[in-house]
Structures are given as C-alpha cells and as structure tokens.
Amino acid sequence: MKTIDQISFSGKKALVRVDFNVPLDGDYKITDDSRITAALPTIKKILNDGGAVILMSHLGRPKDGPTDKYSLKHIVAHLSDLLGQQVEFADDCIGEQATQKAAELEKGEVLLLENLRFYKEEEKGDKDFAEKLSKLGDVYVNDAFGTAHRAHASTAVIAQFFPEAKYFGYLMAAELDNAEKVLNNAARPFTAIMGGAKVSDKIQLIESLLEKVDNLIIGGGMAYTFVKAQGGEIGTSLLEADKLDLANELVEKAKAKGVNLILPTDCIVADKFDNNAQTAVSPNNTIKSDWMGLDIGPESREAFAKVIEESKTVLWNGPMGVFEMESFDKGTKAVADSVVKATENGAFTLIGGGDSAAAVTKFGLSNEVSYMSTGGGALLEYMEGKELPGVKAINE
Ligand code: AMP
Numbered sequence: 001m002k003t004i005d006q007i008s009f010s011g012k013k014a015l016v017r018v019d020f021n022v023p024l025d026g027d028y029k030i031t032d033d034s035r036i037t038a039a040l041p042t043i044k045k046i047l048n049d050g051g052a053v054i055l056m057s058h059l060g061r062p063k064d065g066p067t068d069k070y071s072l073k074h075i076v077a078h079l080s081d082l083l084g085q086q087v088e089f090a091d092d093c094i095g096e097q098a099t100q101k102a103a104e105l106e107k108g109e110v111l112l113l114e115n116l117r118f119y120k121e122e123e124k125g126d127k128d129f130a131e132k133l134s135k136l137g138d139v140y141v142n143d144a145f146g147t148a149h150r151a152h153a154s155t156a157v158i159a160q161f162f163p164e165a166k167y168f169g170y171l172m173a174a175e176l177d178n179a180e181k182v183l184n185n186a187a188r189p190f191t192a193i194m195g196g197a198k199v200s201d202k203i204q205l206i207e208s209l210l211e212k213v214d215n216l217i218i219g220g221g222m223a224y225t226f227v228k229a230q231g232g233e234i235g236t237s238l239l240e241a242d243k244l245d246l247a248n249e250l251v252e253k254a255k256a257k258g259v260n261l262i263l264p265t266d267c268i269v270a271d272k273f274d275n276n277a278q279t280a281v282s283p284n285n286t287i288k289s290d291w292m293g294l295d296i297g298p299e300s301r302e303a304f305a306k307v308i309e310e311s312k313t314v315l316w317n318g319p320m321g322v323f324e325m326e327s328f329d330k331g332t333k334a335v336a337d338s339v340v341k342a343t344e345n346g347a348f349t350l351i352g353g354g355d356s357a358a359a360v361t362k363f364g365l366s367n368e369v370s371y372m373s374t375g376g377g378a379l380l381e382y383m384e385g386k387e388l389p390g391v392k393a394i395n396e
Helices: 034-049 072-083 096-104 120-124 127-134 157-161 170-184 200-210 223-229 241-257 298-309 330-344 354-362 377-383 389-395
Strands: 013-017 052-056 088-090 110-113 139-142 166-168 190-194 215-218 260-262 266-270 279-283 292-296 313-317 348-351
Touching (some): 072 110, 127 157, 139 157, 170 389, 200 215, 200 241, 200 377, 215 298, 223 292, 241 260, 292 298, 313 330, 313 354
Parallel strands (some): 013 139, 190 313, 313 348
C-alpha cells in the first residue's frame, strides 16, 4: 500500500483530501469532531517532515454554489485549536486567492480551502476542475475514507495529475487494513450484526457476508421483512413488501452455506412512533395489528449477546432499534455492551460508520471497541467487494 510513510514531505506542499464533513449546530459549533481528529496524524506527519499542508474537503450538500451554511470557514478555529497553530483559509478552492495562498505557504503551515462542493464539477468528477486543484500542491494525499466510494474530482480524478506522487494518508490506510482484517483474515467464529431501517440498502452486503461469516445476526427495522416473509404477523412495523421473496432467499442461502442466521424472537412494540408511546414486550411474529416493533426484546438481547461474546471477529453495521429515542435504545445498547465484552475477550471488533458508530459514541464506548470506521457508505461498498474509486486511483 502506498502510504505517506514512504516519503518525506520536507520542502513539499501536500494537497490532502480530508473528510471534514462534520455535523454543525445552529450556531455553527461542531457537535462531533471525530472526522477532524481522525485526520490529524496525517497532517502532523507532513508538518513534522518539514512540509506544508493544503487541506481540501466538502461539507454538507450545497445545491447552488457558495452558501454560508456550508462554508468550511466555520471549522477553522477548531482545527487551529486542535493543531495548536493558526490555520489559513482560502475562501475559494480554486482561483487567484487559493493559488496565491498556496504559493505563499511556508513549511510547517496549513491552508484550508473552501468547500469543494461549491463547484458542481467536484461531484461530476470534472477533469479540468481536478487539474486546477492539482496545481496547488506537489504531492497528493487521500485521507478521506468517508468519500472513497465516490469518483469525484478531488477523491479520484485528481490522482492522475500526480502519477509519481500520490499516497494514502494514515486514516485511509488504517480503514483499509481493518476492513481487510475482517474480510480476508477473520479469526473464527466470525459474527456480523446487521441492523438499521432497510434490507434493500444492505442486500449486497448480506450476500457477500454469507460467503464469509459463521453467524449473521439481523436486527433493527429490516428484521421485520424477514419475520413477515416467514409468515409472522408484524403489525405496522417497517416492511419492504417487495423484498419478501428476497428475504426468504437469503434465509435459504444462509442454510445452504451453513451460516447461522439469527433473527430476533421478541421485540419492544409501541402504539405509535414516539418516545412517549405506550410500549410492551411482544413475540416478533405475533405483533398486534396497529402496533409496531421499534426495538429488539429482552430474549433477543440475551440470545444475541451469547453469540457475540463467543466470537473472535465481529462486524457491526446498523442499530437494533430506534436508538435515537430512549424508550427504544436498549437493544442497541445491549449489542454495544456485548461487542465491548467480545473485545475484552480478545476479539477484533469493527464498527461500521454511520448510525452504529453514532450509537457506540452515544453510549460512551468508542474507546472500548477495536476500531470505529469513519466511513458509512464507503465501508459498506468495500465490504460488498466493490473497488472504491478513491482507492483505485492511488493504487493504479
Ligand atoms: P440505516 O440508515 O439503514 O442504518 O438505518 C438507521 C435507522 O434505522 C435509525 O435511524 C433507526 O432509528 C432506524 N431503525 C432501526 N430499527 C428500527 C425499527 N424497528 N423501526 C423503525 N426504524 C428503525
């Protein structure tokens, strides 16, 4: 793997694609800076070598060009604090000012460019736009795992302008190493835990995991489509009616492969989608007609815990219930606790980004698991066996 450990940045200007797409509150305060802190080791290595750093990122999904709400200027102060030095800011990612600021950058200094997505060319993967960006630095570093599954100008297309000077940053390297460890080097038993709202988002992942795992636990909203497919009554729980046959096919495939597919047997039902709803414990397959399952129940928590805690490799993607509401977060919390116990027992535990990472963070357990991925979609695509454009662009 071509990582930044293979070069010295002394006297060089590194153009580093990072994923600073952090959540901001109404006062533009960063509510979770983990994506920024994850990129610090790469930035520091370049500075310590005697190089200069030009950071480029997107923030949010601006529709019509520059918008104050999506300006990366909102993160300059916090980034400066984290680095212990003032970070320069260019209020456009290309053009005269960016060119001048990049040219004047001295070794040891950091420049942050304005939101790349203020240009439609970024997401279109426009080659001219990528070339303009490329002129700002001598070396290209990709450390944005969260967008590695996109063939955007700054994540993939730009790499062709650095045929001899393109590298993975430390975050990218760690993400890829950890994903590999799970995909191709898993100690057994290997258990995957899938949750979240929809089966349709995760069909390919489930299919590819059936080739690898010993146990596949399915919880969250997606479990009800499986329960219904097997003849259960699921009330008004989440259902993807067009995926019933597929659910049965996956169950059959698991049997054929000798994979232990584990569905919840009970759930917490509610009379409405509300934290203050009336709740009860119900078997998963006899839910009353106008009630909905919003979390796994106590029997399922226990059954899942047993399997997870006996595993040597665990991959978790997706919450077990509506964990954002306190009344329905116990299943997700129980799974998080079991993953922590498995880690303590010596298992390698990888938390897929997105909602599972948010849940582990919410429960204060982020330091108690082996690795928390910063990439939701990117990790899923990698696990599905797809080649990520951001990875390919550096490797080829
Ligand atoms: P995903 O983005 O597919 O991983 O889904 C995550 C979302 O699924 C979270 O916002 C959860 O609140 C939601 N979710 C999990 N379980 C359920 C459920 N039983 N009913 C409705 N939504 C759920």
